[in-house]
Each structure stands twice: as structure tokens, then as C-alpha cells.
Amino acid sequence: MIKEKGILFILSGPSGVGKGTVRKALFDQSTDLRYSISMTTRAPREGEVDGIDYFFKSRDEFEQLISEGQLIEHAEYVGNYYGTPRQYVEQTLEEGKDVFLEIEVQGALKVRENFPQGVFVFLIPPSLEELKDRIVSRGTETEEKVKNRLLAAKEEIDMMDAYDYVVVNDKVESAVNKVKAIVASEHCKRERVSHQYKKALEADQS
Amino acid sequence: MIKEKGILFILSGPSGVGKGTVRKALFDQSTDLRYSISMTTRAPREGEVDGIDYFFKSRDEFEQLISEGQLIEHAEYVGNYYGTPRQYVEQTLEEGKDVFLEIEVQGALKVRENFPQGVFVFLIPPSLEELKDRIVSRGTETEEKVKNRLLAAKEEIDMMDAYDYVVVNDKVESAVNKVKAIVASEHCKRERVSHQYKKALEADQS
Numbered sequence: 001m002i003k004e005k006g007i008l009f010i011l012s013g014p015s016g017v018g019k020g021t022v023r024k025a026l027f028d029q030s031t032d033l034r035y036s037i038s039m040t041t042r043a044p045r046e047g048e049v050d051g052i053d054y055f056f057k058s059r060d061e062f063e064q065l066i067s068e069g070q071l072i073e074h075a076e077y078v079g080n081y082y083g084t085p086r087q088y089v090e091q092t093l094e095e096g097k098d099v100f101l102e103i104e105v106q107g108a109l110k111v112r113e114n115f116p117q118g119v120f121v122f123l124i125p126p127s128l129e130e131l132k133d134r135i136v137s138r139g140t141e142t143e144e145k146v147k148n149r150l151l152a153a154k155e156e157i158d159m160m161d162a163y164d165y166v167v168v169n170d171k172v173e174s175a176v177n178k179v180k181a182i183v184a185s186e187h188c189k190r191e192r193v194s195h196q197y198k199k200a201l202e203a204d205q206s
Numbered sequence: 207m208i209k210e211k212g213i214l215f216i217l218s219g220p221s222g223v224g225k226g227t228v229r230k231a232l233f234d235q236s237t238d239l240r241y242s243i244s245m246t247t248r249a250p251r252e253g254e255v256d257g258i259d260y261f262f263k264s265r266d267e268f269e270q271l272i273s274e275g276q277l278i279e280h281a282e283y284v285g286n287y288y289g290t291p292r293q294y295v296e297q298t299l300e301e302g303k304d305v306f307l308e309i310e311v312q313g314a315l316k317v318r319e320n321f322p323q324g325v326f327v328f329l330i331p332p333s334l335e336e337l338k339d340r341i342v343s344r345g346t347e348t349e350e351k352v353k354n355r356l357l358a359a360k361e362e363i364d365m366m367d368a369y370d371y372v373v374v375n376d377k378v379e380s381a382v383n384k385v386k387a388i389v390a391s392e393h394c395k396r397e398r399v400s401h402q403y404k405k406a407l408e409a410d411q412s
Contacts, residue, residue: 121394178394181391184384185371185390186391188372190372
């Protein structure tokens with residue numbers, strides 16, 4: 001059997017849609033996916049742990065890593081940097097394991113430039129109204145911050161066309177099941193697997 | 207919400223690979239898929255029921271239906287006709303329900319001409335050797351029929367490129383789960399759903 005590379009899965013979507021919740025619920029279950037932890041300069045929210053939810057860095061540290069080319073992508077979002085460390089992703093894919101990223105829309109678009117063969121999943125709320133409710137009910141933001149976030153979200157929804165799949169986050173369990181279905185079905189894509197079977201057929205014809 | 211058409215799923219693959227077993231196991235579970243029963247002139251195998259496994263027809267009856275244009279596709283295979291009645295498929299898709307076909311490779315290729323937007327799944331055994339074992343162990347065929355079947359199977363594997371997905375039938379349960387994952391993920395394909403969200407976004411901007 002030919003050694004196959006892993007598949008890169010990217011979960012993204014508007015701010016406040018619940019990417020982190022879906023990702024956590026997915027990884028609470030048994031999965032063969034490897035999670036690539038993002039890096040950020042934003043302050044940890046309550047309950048978030050450095051090295052598990054994010055690698056939390058200062059602005060200086062982050063800019064140092066950018067200049068060293070150690071990030072696949074980075075973006076500034078609502079005044080903070082977010083980025084994806086390069087080495088873990090490339091090495092894990094090379095080992096034949098799937099990698100899972102949970103990142104902002106700007107970052108996802110940059111990953112697409114570097115990894116066009118990646119599988120891009122856009123998480124979306126049942127309606128923009130519900131998105132607004134969720135952002136407001138987070139309760140830790142000023143009104144202006146909420147307004148900015150919402151404006152950004154509307155722009156991001158227009159970016160849906162750059163993605164392969166759209167998953168509604170109506171219920172976390174349902175969204176997780178859809179992401180799992182996407183992972184399973186991508187492994188059955190003909191263009192990914194047909195050459196393996198053709199090799200087997202050739203071997204049988206000897 | 208815009209009324210959406212259903213998706214046409216086609217399960218196909220080499221003779222003897224176990225298409226019927228996978229299809230039955232799939233429909234033994236709860237599913238929203240509607241099964242389109244095929245028509246054939248071959249004799250029922252033990253346990254097969256007219257109107258459930260196939261519509262069993264005489265050669266004269268079958269040729270009458272062909273001439274009336276009542277079949278989406280038909281093919282002659284190992285001396286028998288197989289075909290897909292048109293009305294059920296078109297009407298059910300129009301009602302927004304997914305339709306599931308289980309058909310021979312020749313027929314699947316003809317369906318692809320009429321329904322290029324269909325989702326084509328190729329069921330394959332772990333190896334050609336295992337395919338041979340399965341055909342032989344069916345025990346109801348003469349040696350020459352087995353040889354013919356195997357030759358046809360090798361040709362059919364070359365046809366894999368016309369399909370969207372390849373599912374290995376190593377274990378029936380595993381194959382069924384993969385087919386279910388493909389169905390779920392196809393409903394999340396961005397090109398199928400993005401226009402719904404864009405409409406919602408437009409409505410919100412009023």
C-alpha cells in the first residue's frame with residue numbers, strides 16, 4: 001500500500017458562531033484527527049488554558065515568530081493576532097495523519113492559498129439574528145465591540161464561497177456529527193483513493 | 207426557504223461485491239433516503255421478492271417499457287436486462303427527497319449522462335482475490351459464468367474514475383457507515399447550500 005499523506009481539515013466561520021465549542025465537543029469524542037493548536041495575542045477567556053485552547057503569546061513574541069516564517073498563516077482580528085504554527089501541521093500530514101485547524105475566516109483564506117487540497121468547512125448559525133444573540137449574550141463585550149463583530153460576521157458570510165462545506169451550528173451534537181461525516185466521506189473521495197485500487201489491480205494481473 | 211430538490215445517490219460496483227447486502231443493511235436502519243427499485247429480467251435468487259428487491263419482468267415486458275421511454279437507463283448484463291424506472295426517481299427528487307439507486311456499473315454510467323449532479327458511489331472489495339472468493343462461494347454459478355463475471359469485474363474497476371466516491375466493502379457495517387457519511391456530507395456541500403444563506407443574509411439587511 002502506498003504511504004498516503006493525511007488530510008488537512010479547517011473549521012472556520014464567523015466570530016461568535018461557536019467554532020471552539022464544536023471543536024471541543026468533537027475532540028471530546030474518540031477521533032483520529034490531530035488538533036493543531038492556534039497561537040494568539042488575545043487574553044485568555046475564563047477557563048481557557050495555554051497550550052490547550054491556544055498558545056497565548058505577547059505581541060512581541062508573535063511578531064518574532066512571523067519574521068522567522070514559523071506560521072502558516074496569521075491574521076489580525078479585532079486588534080489581536082491569530083496564527084497557525086507551521087511545523088506541527090506539515091510534519092503530522094507527512095506522517096499520514098489528518099490535521100484539524102479551528103481558525104478565523106481571514107486565516108482560513110490564507111491557509112487555502114498554501115493548502116488548496118485542504119478541506120474547508122464553514123460553520124454558520126441558523127440565522128444572523130441568532131449570531132447576534134450569541135455575541136450579545138457572551139456579555140463580556142462593549143456595545144461597540146459587538147457592533148464591530150457583527151459587521152465582520154456579515155462580511156465573513158460573503159466569504160462562504162471559498163469553502164467546500166457549510167455546516168449549521170443549530171445543535172452542537174448535530175454540527176459535530178456533520179463534521180465527522182465530512183471527515184469520513186473525504187477519505188472515500190475517488191480522486192484520493194483510486195490510485196491505490198489501480199495498483200492492487202495491476203498486482204493481481206501479474 | 208427555497209424549495210430544494212432531493213439528491214440522487216447511486217451505489218454501484220463490480221458484480222458480486224455486495225451492493226445488495228450494503229443497500230439492505232442501509233435501509234434496515236432509519237434513513238430519509240427513498241429506494242428506487244430496479245427492474246430486471248433475471249430470475250429471482252432465493253429469498254428475493256418481486257416489488258421489494260427488484261421488479262421482475264419478462265424480456266417482452268422489459269422491451270415494451272424501453273420502447274415507451276419509461277426507463278432512465280437500462281443495460282444488458284450477463285444475458286439479462288437491468289433498468290431504472292423513470293417516474294419514481296424524477297417525482298421523488300422533485301418533492302425534495304433523496305433517491306437511492308443500487309445498480310450495475312453500465313447502468314450507473316448511463317445515469318451519470320442524465321443526472322450529472324448525482325452522487326456516484328463505487329463499492330469495491332478489499333482485493334480482486336476476495337471478489338473472486340465471494341463469487342465462487344455463492345455456489346450457484348457454473349465455472350464459465352464465474353470466469354465471465356470476474357472478467358467483467360476487472361473491466362468495471364477501470365471504470366472507477368467515473369465515480370465521486372469509493373467505498374471498500376470490507377465489513378458491511380463499515381461500508382454502510384461510509385455511505386451514510388457521504389449522504390450527510392453531500393447535504394453540507396457549499397455549492398448546494400450557499401444560496402440559501404445568501405438569501406437569509408439579504409433578508410436581514412432590509
